[in-house]
Amino acid sequence: MWIPVLLFTLWTVVFFSARYAFLRWRRWRYQQPARYINEIRGIEYYRNIGREQFERLVQQTLKAGGYTIFGEPYVGRSLQQGYAWKGGKKYALAHYPDNPLTLEDMEELSRKQSRARADQVLVFSPFPRAPGSRHPGVEVLAGSKLVDWFSVLENVRPPVTPLPDAESCDCGAPMETRVNRAGQYLLVCSRYPDCRQMRKPEAAVAGAQAGGGKKQEAGGRKQ
Numbered sequence: 001m002w003i004p005v006l007l008f009t010l011w012t013v014v015f016f017s018a019r020y021a022f023l024r025w026r027r028w029r030y031q032q033p034a035r036y037i038n039e040i041r042g043i044e045y046y047r048n049i050g051r052e053q054f055e056r057l058v059q060q061t062l063k064a065g066g067y068t069i070f071g072e073p074y075v076g077r078s079l080q081q082g083y084a085w086k087g088g089k090k091y092a093l094a095h096y097p098d099n100p101l102t103l104e105d106m107e108e109l110s111r112k113q114s115r116a117r118a119d120q121v122l123v124f125s126p127f128p129r130a131p132g133s134r135h136p137g138v139e140v141l142a143g144s145k146l147v148d149w150f151s152v153l154e155n156v157r158p159p160v161t162p163l164p165d166a167e168s169c170d171c172g173a174p175m176e177t178r179v180n181r182a183g184q185y186l187l188v189c190s191r192y193p194d195c196r197q198m199r200k201p202e203a204a205v206a207g208a209q210a211g212g213g214k215k216q217e218a219g220g221r222k223q
């Protein structure tokens with residue numbers, strides 16, 4: 001009678017400890033520095049890198065995906081509207097780095113698409129969620145969809161804006177600004193992986209990081 005009970009208890013213990021170990025392992029893994037863009041799973045990273053670096057990654061991804069870029073493909077940025085072209089279709093781009101997309105933005109994007117005479121507008125929104133598009137000509141890339149979109153960059157190191165950091169690692173080598181797989185900034189020993197010291201930037205530094213991003217975004221109007 002008590003053998004099934006014992007087996008059940010044993011099985012439960014094994015199941016829950018395996019699950020606990022798996023979750024711990026996954027958390028640990030997500031906190032390791034990302035070597036390449038395709039290892040990053042968090043959208044937070046794409047909000048923090050600043051406009052220029054973001055748009056450079058967009059350009060690299062389009063090229064890797066077989067698009068040809070003519071002129072300035074972002075809608076409304078130049079008098080002569082340019083395109084990303086693929087398979088006979090003209091794509092225009094839009095980047096909303098500062099705020100999550102609203103329903104109003106979606107309507108505006110539909111008007112921009114027809115004004116730009118593009119077959120489709122690819123909209124980049126580095127936030128977890130975006131309203132669904134009711135317009136076939138507007139395709140929103142946000143959240144995990146955007147993370148997946150960038151994952152074709154298998155050999156591209158993640159660009160970062162270096163954080164001001166006076167301190168060195170305990171081993172004496174300077175610390176470098178990196179990003180982990182969860183998409184968060186990280187200070188990592190420059191001798192990594194020989195020295196595996198790393199830490200989260202402090203609040204003051206993280207504030208400077210956000211300020212740095214803002215300064216870069218102020219350069220252009222949001223699109």
Ligand SMILES: [Zn+2]
Nearest residue numbers: 169171189195
């Ligand atoms: Zn070190």
